[in-house]
Amino acid sequence: MDYATALGKLAAANDRIVVLTAENRVPIRGLPERLGDRFVDVGIAEQTLVGMSTGLALRGRIPVAHALAAFLTMRAFEFIRTDVGVAGLPVKLVGSVPGILSTANGPTHQALEDVALMRGIPGLKVFCPADVEDLVLGLGAILADPAPWYIRYVDRPPAIRHSTFDLGRAETVRRGTDVGLLVAGALFTEAHDAAVRLASHGVSVRLVNLRTIKPIDEECIVTTAETTRLLVTVEDHFRTGGLYSAVAEILARRRLRAPLSAICLEDRWFRPALLDQVLENERLGGSHIASRVTAALESKDAH
Amino acid sequence: MTPAEQDGLRDLALRVREHVVRMTVGGGCFVGASLSCADLLVFLYARYLRISPAHRTAPGRDYLLLSKGHDVPALYATCAELGFFDVARLGNHLGAQDDLYWHPNRRIPGVEFHSGSLGHLLAVGLGLAYDARLAGDPSRVVVVVGDGELDEGSVWEALLVARAQRLGNLLLVVDRNGIQANLRTEELTPLEPLAEKFAAFGCAVRGVDGHDFTALDVVFRDAPFAPDAPSVVIARTLRGKGVPSLEDRADRWFCAFTPDEVEELVRELHGRAPAGLTSAPLVVR
Numbered sequence: 001m002d003y004a005t006a007l008g009k010l011a012a013a014n015d016r017i018v019v020l021t022a023e024n025r026v027p028i029r030g031l032p033e034r035l036g037d038r039f040v041d042v043g044i045a046e047q048t049l050v051g052m053s054t055g056l057a058l059r060g061r062i063p064v065a066h067a068l069a070a071f072l073t074m075r076a077f078e079f080i081r082t083d084v085g086v087a088g089l090p091v092k093l094v095g096s097v098p099g100i101l102s103t104a105n106g107p108t109h110q111a112l113e114d115v116a117l118m119r120g121i122p123g124l125k126v127f128c129p130a131d132v133e134d135l136v137l138g139l140g141a142i143l144a145d146p147a148p149w150y151i152r153y154v155d156r157p158p159a160i161r162h163s164t165f166d167l168g169r170a171e172t173v174r175r176g177t178d179v180g181l182l183v184a185g186a187l188f189t190e191a192h193d194a195a196v197r198l199a200s201h202g203v204s205v206r207l208v209n210l211r212t213i214k215p216i217d218e219e220c221i222v223t224t225a226e227t228t229r230l231l232v233t234v235e236d237h238f239r240t241g242g243l244y245s246a247v248a249e250i251l252a253r254r255r256l257r258a259p260l261s262a263i264c265l266e267d268r269w270f271r272p273a274l275l276d277q278v279l280e281n282e283r284l285g286g287s288h289i290a291s292r293v294t295a296a297l298e299s300k301d302a303h
Numbered sequence: 304m305t306p307a308e309q310d311g312l313r314d315l316a317l318r319v320r321e322h323v324v325r326m327t328v329g330g331g332c333f334v335g336a337s338l339s340c341a342d343l344l345v346f347l348y349a350r351y352l353r354i355s356p357a358h359r360t361a362p363g364r365d366y367l368l369l370s371k372g373h374d375v376p377a378l379y380a381t382c383a384e385l386g387f388f389d390v391a392r393l394g395n396h397l398g399a400q401d402d403l404y405w406h407p408n409r410r411i412p413g414v415e416f417h418s419g420s421l422g423h424l425l426a427v428g429l430g431l432a433y434d435a436r437l438a439g440d441p442s443r444v445v446v447v448v449g450d451g452e453l454d455e456g457s458v459w460e461a462l463l464v465a466r467a468q469r470l471g472n473l474l475l476v477v478d479r480n481g482i483q484a485n486l487r488t489e490e491l492t493p494l495e496p497l498a499e500k501f502a503a504f505g506c507a508v509r510g511v512d513g514h515d516f517t518a519l520d521v522v523f524r525d526a527p528f529a530p531d532a533p534s535v536v537i538a539r540t541l542r543g544k545g546v547p548s549l550e551d552r553a554d555r556w557f558c559a560f561t562p563d564e565v566e567e568l569v570r571e572l573h574g575r576a577p578a579g580l581t582s583a584p585l586v587v588r
Contacts, residue, residue: 018434037437042464047457048426052464055430058416059362059438079457082420083427087409186487 003155004028006136007064010143017143020055022049022067024096027153036041038181046071050079050091057089062143068101069095069152077117084148085121092143093118096152099236100270100278101154101186107269115184116241118150119214127151128235128243130188133158137165138211152185159189164211170217176204179293180224183234184210186265190279191234193286199295205293215244217239221250225258230300232283232293234263236284261296263289304520305352312516315384317572320545322380322393324568330397331559332405333373335549336449339480339513339540341377346519347445347476348381351526356386363440366426371449371478372406372418373557382413412524414467422455424448425475429465432473445474451483452482454492459504462533466505469531475506478513478534480542484552498506501535513538523527548577558582 008031011017017029020040026105032039044048046067053063065072072095075182084091095114102109119126129135132155142149145167161169174195183191188209195205206228208220225231235243244262251258263284271281279285283292319341326332344367348354352365369378376396383390388411394400402410406419418424428446435442435497448458465473479497481488501508507528512518519538527534541547542556546568549558560568560582567578 018437040433040468043467045460045464048429048461051423051426051457052430052433052459054416055427055432056434057430058427059431059434061434078420079426083423086417117471145323 001136003132003139003153004030004295006139006232008034010140010172011038013061013268016060016062018061020049020053020065022046023068024068026065027096027155028092030079032100039149046076047079047210050076050093051075051083053091054079054083054087054089057084057091058087059192062092064094064143066094066096068109069098069114070109073114073150074109079123079248080118080124081121083131088123089148090146092149092151094153098152099186100275100282100284103275103278104272106272107204110269112236112238112265112269113214114151115235115237115243116245119246120124120194120241124148124150124214125212127212128185129154129211130162130183130185130209131156131158132165134162134188134209136210137162138167141165141167146210152188154220156186156189159192165211168193168215168217170211170220171209172206172220173209174205174207176206179230179232179297180205180206180208181232181234181293182210182221182243182247184213185235185237187234187236187284188290190284190286194289194293195242197286201294210243213243216246216250218250221247222256225251225256229259230297231258231260232263232296233260234289237264239264239266259300263292304517308325311408312345312349315349316342317545318384319345319377319380321569322383323376324572325374325565326393326396326543327558327560327568328562328565331557332376332396333556334376334558335482335542335552335556336358336371336374336430336478336480336548338544338549339542340371340374340478341381341544342514342516343447343476343478343519343538344377346379346516346523349384349521350520352443352445355541356412359387362438363442365442366415366428366444366587367430368415368418368424368444368446370418370424370446371421372450373448374478375405375407379411382411385413387413389561402560406450421449421452422457425458425461425465425555428473429461429468429470430584432465432470433468435472436470442470443474443585447476447478449483450477450479450481450488450494453497454483455476458507462504462506465533470533471530473533474527475533475535477537478540479537480540482542482551482556483499484556485553487553498537501537506533506535508535508537510537513540514544546572548580
């Protein structure tokens, strides 16, 4: 099932749901006709999108607001923080083409700090689904949750059959013991490919799809740290403030000594290109991740 | 409006102004802006809005959103005088035990939403107005903005969308006191011709003397002015209105006074001699 179909079904069953967009219609094709006045397109106006969603939520609605991730989380940041965040209203913010999915658009469209910004807002939760199936599996629970949420939209086809969604719990896909791959978001496909490659070379991988970065499944991360020799976070986000930071915070707070490496976008924007080329340029493809994990294991074992 | 009703509003506004002046003691407050919109808030709450303490959460009520949040002393005082909460509570202003601080928050009965960052609440009001129409509720949504606040692009962005959505139940009231923070609007970023700007955005616009209850009554009797477009009232006001030594002064925006000065200002408000202020005028930025 695609996202628009899933959202349409949820909206049909619950008239509190209002779907809004700042002229970002790709993820929600078909919904304007189905929802009538419960669909609003404000035009290219992200601040008004968030402010209007706030007003709708004050009247008891569950607004699901769509815009490109970069513009939603940055242009409208203060509206999210000050209106939605301070009031703790159940507004669901859906950011399109986050991370590497902005492909050839260029740095204006690269949301590589969106998770850092959103998880820094008190009470605002963050969902980073692995692919479209994972997104659809989590959508119902997230719309039913009374908190504000940021959903890092992804339309990639699923790499695996995902397990049922349990809000706040990670999905542990493989249970190896050499390396723990902690993954959030669209690079799950590549991380899964890397895990298969590593296994064929005798490296056993514990592969975890975090699903939500806030709340984060702390027990799953602790278990992974305790049962593997190396933790590697995988995310299409800057190193600062995303999954790597969240895992490091947990290790520090729990006083756990565990080697931790990051596969992420380092402190720069990526070269715009189509997706396969971005994965190649940034060494984020499955074979790249496998060889980077192998190198990290060797480097760690050399100490 | 009968002369008796006018007298009633004037008495109410005078009490609100006295509360505002008293809130300048110690830590102070944004007294200039609060006095400029005091008559507007008194008129809207007492004569126009269908809101009362008993029905302050009813879905079909009217809404007032104070987007220029720094003039909240006037809102606190108006809501207290009209029975939304106990007048004695105004004495808790800036006290650690209460929530009456320099910008509005929803813990104060009568305050619909928090503000303080300018340019936010027209968009929030747009959501309220849209949903009221969707739900078939008769609610009218009044958003009060300062004229300086109109520098924020988000006001105009929200206005474009309000027009596109044909929200005839949304009413923008501009407290046009001519001064923003420490400078006159027309010397910094000129707004005029302001009515023409709103008209060009497709709004139904009216101007009014924001201190004349009879004139306000005439204008708001017809408000909102159009069934399928947002309405705008440009209320011409005077910063510091009612206390001559604070009136129309760019340097009397945020003020903190000594208890003795406050008593002199209260006497001045009631028509006595001007207060001899020694506290230095405050230039915030």
